[in-house]
Amino acid sequence: MKRDRVLLAHGGGGSLTRELIETMLLPRLENPLLKPLDDSAVLVMGNSGYAFTSDSYVVTPYLFPGGDIGRLAVCGTVNDLAVMGAQPFWLSLSLILEEGLPLTDLSTIVDSIHAAAAEVGAQVVTGDTKVVERGKCEGLYINTAGLGKISVPYWLGSANVKPGDAVIINGPIGEHGVAVMSRREGVAFQTSVTSDCAPLWPLVKAILDTGARIRAMRDPTRGGVAGAVCDIARASNVGIRLFEDAIPISGEVRGACDLLGLDPLTIANEGKVLVFCGAKDAEPVLAAMKNHPLGRQARVIGEVSTKPEGMALLRTTIGGERIIDMPTGEDLPRIC
Amino acid sequence: MKTLVANIEEMARRVGRDLKFMEVCGTHTMAAFRSGLRQLLPDNVRLVSGPGCPVCVTDPGYLDAAIELCRRPGVIVATFGDLVRVPGTESSLERERASGASVRIVYSPSDALVLARECPSRHVVFLGVGFETTAPTVAWAIFRAAQDGLRNFSVLCAHKTMPRAMDALVRDQAVRIDGFICPGHVSVITGAQMYRFICQQYRIPCVVSGFEAWDILKSVGMLLRQIAEGRAEVENEYSRSVSEYGNRAAQQLMHEVFEPRDDVWRGLGTIPGSGLGIREKYARFDAAKVLGVTFHEAHVNPLCRCGSVLRGISTPLDCHLFGRPCSPAHPIGPCMVSSEGVCAAYYKYERMAA
Numbered sequence: 001m002k003r004d005r006v007l008l009a010h011g012g013g014g015s016l017t018r019e020l021i022e023t024m025l026l027p028r029l030e031n032p033l034l035k036p037l038d039d040s041a042v043l044v045m046g047n048s049g050y051a052f053t054s055d056s057y058v059v060t061p062y063l064f065p066g067g068d069i070g071r072l073a074v075c076g077t078v079n080d081l082a083v084m085g086a087q088p089f090w091l092s093l094s095l096i097l098e099e100g101l102p103l104t105d106l107s108t109i110v111d112s113i114h115a116a117a118a119e120v121g122a123q124v125v126t127g128d129t130k131v132v133e134r135g136k137c138e139g140l141y142i143n144t145a146g147l148g149k150i151s152v153p154y155w156l157g158s159a160n161v162k163p164g165d166a167v168i169i170n171g172p173i174g175e176h177g178v179a180v181m182s183r184r185e186g187v188a189f190q191t192s193v194t195s196d197c198a199p200l201w202p203l204v205k206a207i208l209d210t211g212a213r214i215r216a217m218r219d220p221t222r223g224g225v226a227g228a229v230c231d232i233a234r235a236s237n238v239g240i241r242l243f244e245d246a247i248p249i250s251g252e253v254r255g256a257c258d259l260l261g262l263d264p265l266t267i268a269n270e271g272k273v274l275v276f277c278g279a280k281d282a283e284p285v286l287a288a289m290k291n292h293p294l295g296r297q298a299r300v301i302g303e304v305s306t307k308p309e310g311m312a313l314l315r316t317t318i319g320g321e322r323i324i325d326m327p328t329g330e331d332l333p334r335i336c
Numbered sequence: 337m338k339t340l341v342a343n344i345e346e347m348a349r350r351v352g353r354d355l356k357f358m359e360v361c362g363t364h365t366m367a368a369f370r371s372g373l374r375q376l377l378p379d380n381v382r383l384v385s386g387p388g389c390p391v392c393v394t395d396p397g398y399l400d401a402a403i404e405l406c407r408r409p410g411v412i413v414a415t416f417g418d419l420v421r422v423p424g425t426e427s428s429l430e431r432e433r434a435s436g437a438s439v440r441i442v443y444s445p446s447d448a449l450v451l452a453r454e455c456p457s458r459h460v461v462f463l464g465v466g467f468e469t470t471a472p473t474v475a476w477a478i479f480r481a482a483q484d485g486l487r488n489f490s491v492l493c494a495h496k497t498m499p500r501a502m503d504a505l506v507r508d509q510a511v512r513i514d515g516f517i518c519p520g521h522v523s524v525i526t527g528a529q530m531y532r533f534i535c536q537q538y539r540i541p542c543v544v545s546g547f548e549a550w551d552i553l554k555s556v557g558m559l560l561r562q563i564a565e566g567r568a569e570v571e572n573e574y575s576r577s578v579s580e581y582g583n584r585a586a587q588q589l590m591h592e593v594f595e596p597r598d599d600v601w602r603g604l605g606t607i608p609g610s611g612l613g614i615r616e617k618y619a620r621f622d623a624a625k626v627l628g629v630t631f632h633e634a635h636v637n638p639l640c641r642c643g644s645v646l647r648g649i650s651t652p653l654d655c656h657l658f659g660r661p662c663s664p665a666h667p668i669g670p671c672m673v674s675s676e677g678v679c680a681a682y683y684k685y686e687r688m689a690a
Contacts, residue, residue, distance in 0.1 A: 008430070316371050
């Protein structure tokens with residue numbers, strides 16, 4: 001069978017997305033700065049390191065419980081910088097608007113862009129606007145790029161994780177994905193779950209200020225915690241073991257996932273960070289996280305070992321163990 | 337939980353011989369893998385997966401017919417998401433959609449009705465796949481469409497019912513099953529009594545089970561106890577949802593719209609009376625008749641073992657295609673695509689054993 005077209009599943013942030021990048025993009029664009037495929041590229045200019053990243057936002061609906069596409073467009077980009085240890089300073093903003101978009105919605109969205117950027121002291125310093133015919137996009141799409149200054153004297157890359165490290169998360173998982181799905185046409189269900197969408201730099205700064213040696217951080221967005229730990233296990237060639245009963249998750253998110261037949265580990269988060277650090281450093285890091293409003297429910301949720309190389313496992317609540325697999329792509333609702 | 341496992345170990349020792357329990361339902365399969373409970377079972381108790389994943393048992397010829405339909409101008413194919421990635425002979429609905437065909441994922445048959453009302457100049461075909469769990473909702477959609485006199489809606493019907501398939505499995509000489517973990521969701525509709533004939537005719541114990549890990553463990557314990565005590569009965573572990581006679585209203589609706597017919601199951605072949613066809617009274621909602629759909633025999637990869645996996649004879653690890661080239665990203669057989677497929681479960685959660 002010839003796979004000669006882009007499929008929706010290629011955009012799911014899972015193994016098909018990776019395949020698209022590795023077969024279509026990397027061979028054509030390859031260079032040493034792109035190659036690590038981290039959340040941001042690390043650029044060295046003079047004596048300083050900078051992180052540079054870009055992301056596009058196509059979420060529907062563009063207003064959802066707990067946020068909107070504007071807040072998301074700032075948080076997503078700022079967080080990709082933060083997990084590289086970079087303080088976000090400058091953002092670009094490109095808007096692709098659909099003919100007919102209500103201006104009141106647009107002003108709400110731009111206001112939340114401004115508010116989210118202000119939360120971390122970043123500014124939108126350049127941008128672009130395009131309008132397309134009705135039906136060519138769903139309301140609006142946003143692209144942002146971000147530039148931040150790296151505040152640690154070492155490189156925080158997904159290949160740096162070592163056996164013995166602890167895995168910490170700052171709070172309950174799956175909230176963004178469930179909140180958005182709960183408003184999506186055709187699936188809409190009643191829930192009080194709101195998106196966790198938040199700019200993480202202040203929390204990350206508190207973590208880095210402990211002086212602990214952080215190996216890597218990752219914001220588990222598309223593909224969820226599962227996608228993030230699979231990526232890191234592979235990049236660092238280590239085994240990552242998560243403990244199901246330690247992973248914070250609300251009853252509502254769990255219920256919604258059961259209903260839709262989804263694994264909460266694969267659901268997107270927009271205000272969560274996975275921190276990998278040496279076991280000795282786990283305690284001060286955890287304390288610093290719990291001291292911050294975005295980290296009150298922080299927990300150690302796993303540990304890193306040598307085996308199985310390049311894989312992530314889950315120790316289940318009932319005491320079994322299973323593989324955590326990289327999600328394939330588009331999440332399919334179950335049919336029975 | 338510990339005492340539950342200890343009890344199971346104790347009873348498995350008492351019984352002594354090797355036992356094979358089949359969980360018929362794909363949701364049980366997934367729950368068993370996801371929770372890691374298979375590793376907690378004694379060595380002489382094995383769980384095998386049955387034909388209870390609707391996508392997996394759907395004949396590939398049906399998919400080819402659906403693909404042919406979605407290419408027709410003026411037709412919208414509406415389907416549950418699980419079906420879109422399943423490969424037919426040379427394409428899949430996902431691929432057709434990427435090439436411009438009208439394939440819409442819906443979350444219930446009533447969404448397909450809404451779609452038909454919104455698009456009066458198009459004909460909406462809903463892909464009716466699934467067991468007693470989904471069949472009543474499709475029956476309702478057809479019933480409703482008839483009441484409202486809707487002219488641009490039909491169902492390509494491949495609904496199946498469980499009892500005849502379980503009967504065929506038991507009769508199959510190659511499969512030896514010591515107990516059935518019966519599907520919870522199906523039983524909500526049919527009632528637990530539906531499995532009584534298996535106990536009476538074949539002396540095989542049955543337990544209707546819920547979907548939590550402890551439900552399944554408890555059910556395994558109940559099966560072991562029956563065997564240890566020489567009983568073969570239908571027991572209901574899932575009594576919080578399943579009654580003896582099930583949901584009468586849903587049964588009546590199914591009976592109103594559907595009638596039993598012979599049907600082809602992937603892996604099991606044609607099983608008499610195991611499918612649901614649309615009654616003559618509702619023939620104008622039967623896509624096969626209204627749109628003149630012909631079913632051809634599909635060409636499947638001869639190395640694909642989905643058929644014997646669905647009968648509980650092989651495990652996915654016995655298949656030469658498993659892992660490479662067949663994986664969830666590049667599925668060859670339906671058991672690798674469906675979120676409830678056995679191959680997907682092995683690949684996702686236990687492929688280290690390979």
